[in-house]
Amino acid sequence: QSVLTQPPSVSAAPGQKVTISCSGSTSNIANNYVSWYQQLPGTVPKLLIYDSTERPSGIPDRFSGSKSGTSATLGITGLQTGDEADYYCGTWDSSLAAVVFGGGTKLTVL
Amino acid sequence: QVQLQESGPGLVKPSETLSLTCIVSGGSISYYYWSWIRQPPGKGLEWIGYVYSTGSTNYNPSLKSRVTISLDMSKNHFSLRLSSVTAADTAVYFCARDHWGLPGIWGQGTMVTVSS
Numbered sequence: 001q002s003v004l005t006q007p008p009s010v011s012a013a014p015g016q017k018v019t020i021s022c023s024g025s026t027s028n029i030a031n032n033y034v035s036w037y038q039q040l041p042g043t044v045p046k047l048l049i050y051d052s053t054e055r056p057s058g059i060p061d062r063f064s065g066s067k068s069g070t071s072a073t074l075g076i077t078g079l080q081t082g083d084e085a086d087y088y089c090g091t092w093d094s095s096l097a098a099v100v101f102g103g104g105t106k107l108t109v110l
Numbered sequence: 111q112v113q114l115q116e117s118g119p120g121l122v123k124p125s126e127t128l129s130l131t132c133i134v135s136g137g138s139i140s141y142y143y144w145s146w147i148r149q150p151p152g153k154g155l156e157w158i159g160y161v162y163s164t165g166s167t168n169y170n171p172s173l174k175s176r177v178t179i180s181l182d183m184s185k186n187h188f189s190l191r192l193s194s195v196t197a198a199d200t201a202v203y204f205c206a207r208d209h210w211g212l213p214g215i216w217g218q219g220t221m222v223t224v225s226s
Contacts (some may be wrong), residue, residue, distance in 0.1 A: 073144040099157035
């Protein structure tokens with residue numbers, strides 16, 4: 001049971017847009033920055049978004065992050081088959097004094 | 111470009127202590143949070159804890175009684191010790207450097223199996 005809640009799976013067609021939600025609480029998302037990670041099959045998690053909305057250099061602007069209250073959202077536009085991966089949100093939980101992750105969302109590009 | 115590489119035994123016996131080291135190259139170990147994160151086969155990510163460059167630490171409450179993370183500035187590496195392991199500790203273990211406070215740059219990961 002993860003502290004942050006993500007949908008287990010999402011799917012969309014190539015070229016379309018998809019959003020992945022990450023739901024938390026006042027002890028984590030509402031008062032701390034959120035990061036998003038992409039884990040392609042068999043690979044290392046890769047930082048996509050930090051500080052809730054910022055992209056590291058080299059991450060295309062097809063990926064975007066937003067946050068409102070106790071929830072955060074990852075958006076991916078212009079979907080490609082190469083985007084098929086597991087996506088995780090993560091943040092600091094002030095009550096636990098720990099980094100917490102969502103359970104992960106598997107993206108399928110149909 | 112900083113790179114991280116985990117090293118350590120791939121097989122640990124139940125009740126023994128798992129020990130891993132993360133070697134940091136291409137950058138200093140100063141001024142960052144250095145984390146260990148694990149991922150059981152087919153499951154999600156679990157943060158184990160971090161050590162800051164001052165040596166201060168913070169651990170996942172669910173693992174706190176069994177975890178020690180330390181760093182060696184002279185060798186530019188940091189280490190994980192997890193005691194009294196069971197099969198539930200079988201996972202890929204990643205080390206990572208923070209990017210604005212959360213794990214950002216990750217090592218390649220190392221699979222650790224707990225089995226007799």
